[in-house]
Amino acid sequence: LSTLVGSIETLRGPAQDDPEAQERFLALMDEQGVRMTRLVEDLLSLSQIQANEHARPTETVRVQEIVPTVARMLEPDAERKKVTISVEMPADLPPVRGDSDQLLQVFQNLMHNAVKYGHDGSTVKVVGREETPGAVAISVADQGEGIPEEHLPRLTERFYRVDKARSRAMGGTGLGLAIVKHILNRHQGRL
Numbered sequence: 331l332s333t334l335v336g337s338i339e340t341l342r343g344p345a346q347d348d349p350e351a352q353e354r355f356l357a358l359m360d361e362q363g364v365r366m367t368r369l370v371e372d373l374l375s376l377s378q379i380q381a382n383e384h385a386r387p388t389e390t391v392r393v394q395e396i397v398p399t400v401a402r403m404l405e406p407d408a409e410r411k412k413v414t415i416s417v418e419m420p421a422d423l424p425p426v427r428g429d430s431d432q433l434l435q436v437f438q439n440l441m442h443n444a445v446k447y448g449h450d451g452s453t454v455k456v457v458g459r460e461e462t463p464g465a466v467a468i469s470v471a472d473q474g475e476g477i478p479e480e481h482l483p484r485l486t487e488r489f490y491r492v493d494k495a496r497s498r499a500m501g502g503t504g505l506g507l508a509i510v511k512h513i514l515n516r517h518q519g520r521l
Contacts, residue, residue: 333362365503372505376488379432379512387429387517393437393466394419396430397456400437404445412451415441419458426466432513439506440470446502448472486511486521 337355345351401415408415437456444454452473461467477485481492489504507521514521 331366334359337362369503369505372503372509375435376505376509376512379509379516383512383516385516387427387432389427389429390425391428391430391433392423392425393428393433393468394421394423394458396434397437397441397458397468400434400441401456403438404441407442408445408454411445411448413445413448414453415445416453416455418456420460423458423460423466424464426464426517428517429513432516436510436513437468437470439510443506444470444472444474448474 337359341352341355345355397419398417401417404415407413441454441456448454454473455471456468457471458466458468477492481490484490485492486507488508490507491502491504511521
């Protein structure tokens, strides 16, 4: 907000008759507006998820149908980084009790992070398997630098970032993995 207010003051004052400066400040305002919109949307989503966290989902879903949908949704991001998303989902995975929209959000957050933080030209591999009878495990692996072990215990905290500057520069809000954690809690799953 302070960036927006400062930009508006500059546009009304010193940059009032400077088209080049106006373009710079308008671009900055647009960038900050988009960032704040993402942040507010993530906060609202997290709040709603936490409000329903103790209500077990009642529908039956097939993750082998959700994951390929997410892969298709992420194709534009993957293509920009020349990343291949490889999905290996056995057709005979058992259905699980879950909320399909929330599970889509889980896989979207995890796979988007894998694309975003993996190396350009690499592969994101998403593999599903039956872990125990009736329980499904999905792994999402990228070819990025990885996360130093000392950060793992705090990874799902709100606004926690391993590399603050890099995460902000890439458009992260610091809420994605907190959202994943609370959705998985509702589904009695684990990350």
